[in-house]
Amino acid sequence: xxxxxxxxxxxxxxxxxxxxxxxxxxxxxxxxxxxxxxxxxxxxxxxxxxxxxxxxxxxxxxxxxxxxxxxxxxxxxxxxxxxxxxxxxxxxxxxxxxxxxxxxxxxxxxxx
Numbered sequence: 001x002x003x004x005x006x007x008x009x010x011x012x013x014x015x016x017x018x019x020x021x022x023x024x025x026x027x028x029x030x031x032x033x034x035x036x037x038x039x040x041x042x043x044x045x046x047x048x049x050x051x052x053x054x055x056x057x058x059x060x061x062x063x064x065x066x067x068x069x070x071x072x073x074x075x076x077x078x079x080x081x082x083x084x085x086x087x088x089x090x091x092x093x094x095x096x097x098x099x100x101x102x103x104x105x106x107x108x109x110x111x112x
Contacts, residue, residue, distance in 0.1 A: 001054055009048030015043030028093040029085045037078040041070050 022035025045067045052060040086101055 005053040008046045008053070011048030012043045012048075012050060015039050015046060019043060027095070029090050030082055031093065033078050033085075037074045041074045044070055091102040095107055 014038070019035050019039035022039060023032045026032045026035055048063045048067050052063040057065065083101075092099060
């Protein structure tokens, strides 16, 4: 394997490990969701690019398609999960400084 592929796979593995630790250690569902989508998506992309560097052209194209699919679906899923958790009344971490969604919900209630 090439040094670039090995490096990308190693970086991706570390990012995936950090994402897993973030999901376990962060204080609330919103922070965990952030770790689970941002770091895991970037980690997966690094791993897939590293593998694509060593793969043949058709396989590399499929890996690039998987990366694009991951980057197009993970943010949407995180947004939906976060919004559902907020509306279900899941409490924010006590260290949260700003709750912008509360203001948006109040404005939406006034418009109704």
